[in-house]
Each structure stands twice: as C-alpha cells, then as structure tokens.
Amino acid sequence: MNNNWIFAHKTYNKEKRASIEPVFTLGNGYMCCRGFFDEEQSGILSLGGIYMAGIFGPARYTPWKGKGRELVNTPNFYSTKIFADNEAVIADEGKVSDFQIQLDMKTPKLNRSYIWTGSNGNKLRLEFERFISGSDLHTAGQKISITPIGCSPKIRIEVGINADVTNLNLVSSEPLPVQPGVKHLNLVYRDSNCILTEIHGYEDIAIAEGQKVYFKTPQNAEGLIHSTDMNCRHIFEYRGIENQSCEIEKIIYVYTSKDGEKDPLSKVKKLLEEEVSYQEKLDEHKAIWDKKWEVSDIVVEGSEEDQISIRYNILQLIQSCPEHNSKLSIGARGLTGEMYEGCIFWDTEIFMLPFFTFTNPKAAQNLLKFRYHTLPEARKHAERNWFKGAMYPWQASEKGIEQTPFGVGAYYSIHIVADIAYSIMEYWNATHDEEFITEAGAEILLETARFWESRVHKNPFSGKYDILAVRGPNEYGVIVNNNLYTNMMAQQNLILAKTLIQLMKEKYPAEWERLKDKVSFSEEEISKWDDIIENITICYNAELDLYEEDDMYLSRVPLDMKKAKPTSKRIIDSTIPYEALMLYQVTKQADVLHLMKNLHWRFTHQQKVNAWKYYVPKTCFDSSLAFSIHAVMAAQIGLQEEAYNYFKVCANFDIRNVLLNTVSGLHFANFGGTWQAVVFGFAGLQVDEYHLKISPNLPRAWKSISFHIWYCGNLLKIYVSQKSTEVYLKHTNGKDICLKVSDTEFILNESNNHIKLSINGDE
Incomplete structure (x- = not known):
C-alpha cells in the first residue's frame, strides 16, 4: 500500500x-x-x-x-x-x-x-x-x-x-x-463468551457483548x-x-437495548454460533x-504530509457519523472522548455538514433530520424563555435539551438558531432534496424565523431592530449587543424563510397548505419579517469601509497580541482573566470573517480585505474553530501563503495536539473545517441555488488536487492543477448542470460530460 x-x-x-x-x-x-x-x-x-x-x-x-x-x-x-x-x-x-x-x-x-x-x-x-x-x-x-x-x-x-x-x-x-x-456499568450477566451490563440513572440501557x-x-x-x-x-x-x-x-x-432488540444478549449469543x-x-x-473512499477521498499531488493529514481528517469525520440513525448527531468531540459529554453544537452544521452534503448526502440529510426530531424541544426552549418559534440550544443533548452548565453564559450564543437555518438552505442548494425540504426543512426555517421576530428589540431612538445580550462566534466577546454575525445571520434566516415559503407556494402547494395549517402560519408574519430584514442593526463604519464585530468593538482598548499571548497557551489561561476580556479588542476566533465566509455574496472583495487586515491582528486563535475559517478566507481573497499556513495548522491540529487538550477527544469541527479549507478555499468551490462555481487558488506546494462531489444527484470529479481545471460528470440525474469555472460558464450534461479550462482561459 x-x-x-x-x-x-x-x-x-x-x-x-x-x-x-x-x-x-x-x-x-x-x-x-x-x-x-x-x-x-x-x-x-x-x-x-x-x-x-x-x-x-x-x-x-x-x-x-x-x-x-x-x-x-x-x-x-x-x-x-x-x-x-x-x-x-x-x-x-x-x-x-x-x-x-x-x-x-x-x-x-x-x-x-x-x-x-x-x-x-x-x-x-x-x-x-x-x-x-x-x-x-x-x-x-x-x-x-x-x-x-x-x-x-x-x-x-x-x-x-x-x-x-x-x-x-x-x-x-x-x-x-x-x-x-x-x-x-452494572454487571448483570457474564460467562466465558458474553457479558451483559446495564446503565441506570439517566436512561435504562442494556449492553450485550x-x-x-x-x-x-x-x-x-x-x-x-x-x-x-x-x-x-x-x-x-x-x-x-x-x-x-x-x-x-x-x-x-455488540448490541444494546436501544437497537430494537428485545433481548440483546440472546442476539449476541446467536451470532456467536456462526462460523x-x-x-x-x-x-x-x-x-x-x-466504496466510501471512492467519493470521499481528496488526492493531493505535491506533499505527502498534506495528503496524509487530509485523509486523516476525512477518516475521522466518517468514523464518528451516525448515518444509520437520524435521531443522533455528531458531538463536538465525536465518539473519541468525554469532553462536552457528547453534546451537539453549531460545530455539526457549520463545520462538518458541508463535507457530508457533498460526499454523502444521505448522511447529511440524517444530521439535519436530527434537528427536525428535536424541533419540539426547541419550541419548548423558546417558550420557556418567553420567545416564539424554535430556539435551538447552544449545547444540545441527543434529545435536544440545553446542556450548557449553569452560569457559563454560553447559552447567549443564540446564533446557532440561524446557523441551523443557513445550513438547511446550503444543503438544499447542493442537493435539491425535495423530500427533506418539504417534510422537515421548511418547518425549521419557519419556526426559527419566528424566534428572531420575537428576539429582536426595536430601538426607540434609532428605529432599528437590535439583538441585545448575545455572544457571537467570538466567545471572548462575553456578552455584547448587535453582534454582526448574529444580526446578519438572523436577517438571512428571515430572508431564507421568506424564499422557501414562496418556493413551496409555487412548486409544492399541497405541502405548503399542510405545513401552514400545522403551524398556524399567517401571511401577516411575512410583513413583520420584511420590516426586520429592512431595519435590523448592521454595525458598519462607512469611513473605514469596515464591518464592526459588535456595536462597541471599535471603542474597546486595543491589545498588543504579541504581549498578551507570548506562548501557545490560551489568553485566559495565561495573561487576561475571562472577566476582563470585554474591555479589550480581542477575538478568540473568526467572527466577522466567519460571517463573510458564510454570506460571501453580501460583501465586496475590498470589504473582506479590510476586515482581514483589521481583525486578524486582534485574533488570538484560542479555539480549534479558528484556523480553518481563516484558511478559507485567505484563499478566497488571494492570500495564498497565509491560507496554506492556516491550513497546515488545522490539518494537523490533533496530530500535533496544538491546544494540548486532544486527550479529551478529537476536534471534529476542525476536521470539517480542514475539508472546507481544501474544497472551498483552495479549489474555490461555491454553490448557490442554480450554479456550481469553481475558482481555484492552489498552494504553491501542491501540483494538483482531485476530489469527487455529489451535486443535485450528479457525481462530479473535479481536478485542479496549477495549469488547468477539469470537471468530469461521472453520474448524471439527466438534467443540465450550470457550471462556472473562473468566470467562464459551461453546461455539463450526458453528451457534454467533460470540460477543461486552462489557467489562461483556453478551453
């Protein structure tokens, strides 16, 4: 081998x-x-x-x-x-x-x-x-x-x-x-070949081995x-x-009482009789x-170390995905350690889901179905907190119940509600999965939009809609008002809900009528959403052409990051107490830049560059979620060397034990982020509702990469080298694919199943 x-x-x-x-x-x-x-x-x-x-x-x-x-x-x-x-x-x-x-x-x-x-x-x-x-x-x-x-x-x-x-x-x-x-574990039975244990106190579970x-x-x-x-x-x-x-x-x-077996021990004993x-x-x-690797693999020519680390990241993503069960999801540390108790965060939808969407759409569908199965609990969570719609918890149990330890404050990270809605539409754009969107996705988008309608506060002085007391992706922001990521993702949530309602009215009227009756939807709600979309507070400095992380970020005390973080230790473990962080311009991980990665079409190239220059020096990279987003953004704005350097960190994050806490489990958001750094960053893959776009920017260390993706029922092989880009249609659903490679448009179909574009634009 x-x-x-x-x-x-x-x-x-x-x-x-x-x-x-x-x-x-x-x-x-x-x-x-x-x-x-x-x-x-x-x-x-x-x-x-x-x-x-x-x-x-x-x-x-x-x-x-x-x-x-x-x-x-x-x-x-x-x-x-x-x-x-x-x-x-x-x-x-x-x-x-x-x-x-x-x-x-x-x-x-x-x-x-x-x-x-x-x-x-x-x-x-x-x-x-x-x-x-x-x-x-x-x-x-x-x-x-x-x-x-x-x-x-x-x-x-x-x-x-x-x-x-x-x-x-x-x-x-x-x-x-x-x-x-x-x-x-409580031991119930054992012989020389079998053992039966039981767990009590949370659920009653039997495990036979x-x-x-x-x-x-x-x-x-x-x-x-x-x-x-x-x-x-x-x-x-x-x-x-x-x-x-x-x-x-x-x-x-191994069988358990949760596998549909009335007697898991008898099942195991029967299997042991087989030769x-x-x-x-x-x-x-x-x-x-x-078969899994045929679609999931990324082949890199030019660096054996990078090839190994990319495959390692992909392997661990696949191994921890419960694609057999839509009532389960992937926790922040997967099934590799006990930290975070197996809880589910935004890590799954924002960092991991794109990998599955493009390589194993059925697994991606099941991960999103988990959020549908826990929608009733999200509704209860919103009601308990005096809001409407569905409020997904920051740290969810397998039943969708908030597990954030009391007093930590992470439950102010309500951007997860919009993250889930955003991921549903990203999945829709890449799959056009009608079954999921009509039976589950639309209901989630509608209920999350209702949450934002009730969560905003109309400022009596500005007339704008504020979102107060939140924590954005920058967890060192503690609690802020009008976090840009939260506000614009909430705004996008409302836009997506409106868009999907219109789509269902036009293409799936029967399903829309059923859903409208189920959730008692009124058309008057849309007019409220329109007002919020138009008037939500967006923190933007016109003089600097700079989007502000929140409404006070630019007013805080600047911080010399070299002095504040002289070693690889987190700032809060070495120089600045957590309670004092709110006084300084310090960002734990990408916040504004993460928003620009998600909603890339809403910002100019120069605005992305401005944000990069302003926020990167203020970022301390104290999270496993930090490096991959910076790798993607650097690649997309043409900072090739920086992109590759950030990629090297995220691709080897657990291999090199960067934060010295791999003992508690592997970092699965980072694994998904590594895949995004390669595919969204270096290959420049982007998808909207009707188009697939490729804008490559390979690291100089690589001669080429090739990988497969599923796109709307079509299997494509994409090959990118320093000289050209090629796309092969390996399996078709019979419909044309609108493809744009470095601003040159193509139609890919059964009769025209291969395109090649050289770096100078020659076909």
Whole structure:
C-alpha cells in the first residue's frame, strides 16, 4: 500500500499515552474505540475508551435546563493480559524497543508492534491489529501475534471483555489532573463468551457483548485453553517456541437495548454460533470502505504530509457519523472522548455538514433530520424563555435539551438558531432534496424565523431592530449587543424563510397548505419579517469601509497580541482573566470573517480585505474553530501563503495536539473545517441555488488536487492543477448542470460530460 494512506508514530512515550489514544481512534458511527493498548497497563496512564452513539449515563454537572448526562465508557472488548514466565508484559519505557503504531486509513485498521524485554531477559515480539467494522455496525475484530525471540518462556494469554471501566471526563489541558472517575456499568450477566451490563440513572440501557476467540498455536507447542465465566475471559497457556508465533483472532459482537432488540444478549449469543473468520470480517469491512473512499477521498499531488493529514481528517469525520440513525448527531468531540459529554453544537452544521452534503448526502440529510426530531424541544426552549418559534440550544443533548452548565453564559450564543437555518438552505442548494425540504426543512426555517421576530428589540431612538445580550462566534466577546454575525445571520434566516415559503407556494402547494395549517402560519408574519430584514442593526463604519464585530468593538482598548499571548497557551489561561476580556479588542476566533465566509455574496472583495487586515491582528486563535475559517478566507481573497499556513495548522491540529487538550477527544469541527479549507478555499468551490462555481487558488506546494462531489444527484470529479481545471460528470440525474469555472460558464450534461479550462482561459 502507498505510504500516504498510513498515519504512524514510531516513538513511544508512556507519559503521552493518553493524548495519543484518541488520535488513533477507529469507529463506524455506532461505536468508536480510542487507540488504547490492548494489553492492560498497570501504573501507566491510559484512559481507554469505547464510546457508543446514543449511550449516555448520568453526569456530575448541573446543566442550565434538564438532566445532565455524559457519554458512557462502555466495556473494553479488546481487554488482554499477557505474561511471560509469570511476568506481566507491560509497555513500560526501558522494556520497549522497535515500537510502531500505524493507522491504515484505507482499510481502516490499527496495527501496533514492539519488542518487549522482560526483567529476566525474555524477549517477545508483540503485534496487535484491530478494526471496527464498516460493513456491520455491531462487529469488531482483534488479532494478536506473540513471537519469542531467542527464548522459550511459558506464556499465558488472557483475552476477554472487561466491564470494570471508568469515565474520567478530563476537560483540562496537559499536564493531566488527578481526579476520581465514575463507573456507569452494572454487571448483570457474564460467562466465558458474553457479558451483559446495564446503565441506570439517566436512561435504562442494556449492553450485550460477545466474543468468538480462535487460538492458532505453533506446531509442537504444548498448551492448555480454558475459560472463566467470572471474567468473560479465555486463557491460553503454552510453552513458547523460539521464533515461532502464536496468533489469537477474535470477533466481537455488540448490541444494546436501544437497537430494537428485545433481548440483546440472546442476539449476541446467536451470532456467536456462526462460523466466521477474522479475515472474512476484515475483507467485508475493507470492501465497504473502498466504496466510501471512492467519493470521499481528496488526492493531493505535491506533499505527502498534506495528503496524509487530509485523509486523516476525512477518516475521522466518517468514523464518528451516525448515518444509520437520524435521531443522533455528531458531538463536538465525536465518539473519541468525554469532553462536552457528547453534546451537539453549531460545530455539526457549520463545520462538518458541508463535507457530508457533498460526499454523502444521505448522511447529511440524517444530521439535519436530527434537528427536525428535536424541533419540539426547541419550541419548548423558546417558550420557556418567553420567545416564539424554535430556539435551538447552544449545547444540545441527543434529545435536544440545553446542556450548557449553569452560569457559563454560553447559552447567549443564540446564533446557532440561524446557523441551523443557513445550513438547511446550503444543503438544499447542493442537493435539491425535495423530500427533506418539504417534510422537515421548511418547518425549521419557519419556526426559527419566528424566534428572531420575537428576539429582536426595536430601538426607540434609532428605529432599528437590535439583538441585545448575545455572544457571537467570538466567545471572548462575553456578552455584547448587535453582534454582526448574529444580526446578519438572523436577517438571512428571515430572508431564507421568506424564499422557501414562496418556493413551496409555487412548486409544492399541497405541502405548503399542510405545513401552514400545522403551524398556524399567517401571511401577516411575512410583513413583520420584511420590516426586520429592512431595519435590523448592521454595525458598519462607512469611513473605514469596515464591518464592526459588535456595536462597541471599535471603542474597546486595543491589545498588543504579541504581549498578551507570548506562548501557545490560551489568553485566559495565561495573561487576561475571562472577566476582563470585554474591555479589550480581542477575538478568540473568526467572527466577522466567519460571517463573510458564510454570506460571501453580501460583501465586496475590498470589504473582506479590510476586515482581514483589521481583525486578524486582534485574533488570538484560542479555539480549534479558528484556523480553518481563516484558511478559507485567505484563499478566497488571494492570500495564498497565509491560507496554506492556516491550513497546515488545522490539518494537523490533533496530530500535533496544538491546544494540548486532544486527550479529551478529537476536534471534529476542525476536521470539517480542514475539508472546507481544501474544497472551498483552495479549489474555490461555491454553490448557490442554480450554479456550481469553481475558482481555484492552489498552494504553491501542491501540483494538483482531485476530489469527487455529489451535486443535485450528479457525481462530479473535479481536478485542479496549477495549469488547468477539469470537471468530469461521472453520474448524471439527466438534467443540465450550470457550471462556472473562473468566470467562464459551461453546461455539463450526458453528451457534454467533460470540460477543461486552462489557467489562461483556453478551453
């Protein structure tokens, strides 16, 4: 296999184990397993971690509304113990050499190997392999090889399922704090092959897991296989033979009471009766992923490091997406860690959704359907706060209930309401998914528009509509009035609702009548929206031709960012207390620039340049969400070097542990942002209701990129080099595609299925 499909580490540092584990996560959207070591490690910090979509237990914090809950660390089905002459095999420094851990992203599977040297001189070569099946959500595999080197010790191997696991919910940066853990699992049943645990206190959930174990011994090896019901464990003891390997292969099955199975344990036991091999399951898994990569991959010519990091970002996005279940979504840390308790933020719609919209529209539809399923709770949330319509929470549980801890103030980040509406229309423009827009999307847009109508305040002095006491994308703005991002996205929400109502009246009149009756819509509401659209406060300085982040930003004290942030530590962790931030011109992440990325057609090129020059020096990049937006904007305004530099940070964000908090889980908004930096930034892809546009601006380090996208039922391959742009129609829905490449218009269809435009404009 080409090495640009392999992400590897070849050095071992036990102190960094916990931070490396999430980086090597495997998953399938139903469950994800961090890259912890199979062999149990005594005295070496490891968080472990196998998390399942929708499996939550009671949390230790009190949210603003509702009951606190957190992702549960579920039973460790890779649990292994190895002994050589009664000495435990532990990957401790001084005993480990020739270490290597590899994430094969093409398959995907995780391989790890090293040579262990015991205190009495025994040497073993240990090789581990695992996968989480993409072909069967309930299946995983494990393979272990043990080879004595220059010795013949007595070897004991224990493979099993361990339910004695703990939630630690590490939320701070390195160095890691010592804190007590919480155990959510109650053991109900176990034998040598199966285990049944239950979770109580938030929801009553049963988890059944089973293992089918195969031992492949060296020829002439004398051994004994026995099992213990008490520990759900198979034990193999034998006398090792020098330079001959013993292999253990294991197939794992996982079902829960939330999977539609009345008796998940019986389901698992039935599966264990089937004769299947590890290789068969691995081959089925790989075949599914080959199909996923056909559309999802981005091929970069010119930088192997960039190629690997881009594929890594894409892999992790796919692995944590619960595309099998529209009542679930992707949390800020996916299924790779416990920070934010598996809650859903704007990260999903604004950062991750575009990747799925263009590579897996069905998965994108399900992510948006999650917001439809939680629309009733959003209505309740608005009503509780004395507003109309639907108010989506900033930090949502899987049931759509606000989970922001009381007193944090993040619930003022109401821009998420408009973010969801905006993302629905972006999805519509790219798919023309009539089923979703008429059955779910239109209702969300209408109810979110109603929220903004009730949330604005008409200023008696200016006659304008203000939006008071909010927090924009700049979380260091604390609480401000008339945040530009919030106001203009709210305005756009109202415009989109109006546009969609008109579309439904014209194209889907029956569906419109049904929806109008369902939500008791009155045409008088539109006139109110028109007034707000026309008169909402937009903070703009005409003298500077500069859009202002909020109505006081330019009046605050300027800050020398080099002095305020001398190291990579966040400002609030080093120089300025959080409570004092509101006094200064400091931006945590893109705010005005993010708005200009979203609503790019509403600003001139010069206004974008002005905003860049003004806000970038005031931005401290204290968020994983910061770098990708700056990469996209820099590329779109022609700052090629800056764009590439920001891309390099976001593409390697967790790989390099930039904020020192990867231990708490991977940063999924950043993964989606990396894809946007490449496709929206360097390839210059933009979509409106009727056109697909490509305006490339490749980094000098790249010779070319190629990728596929789904667009309105058509599959396109786009190839961009330093010399030309080509578009191939790989699958058509039978309708013409209006395409604009660097301001040259084309029609793509079945008879004209390939276009090429050179950099000098020649076709």
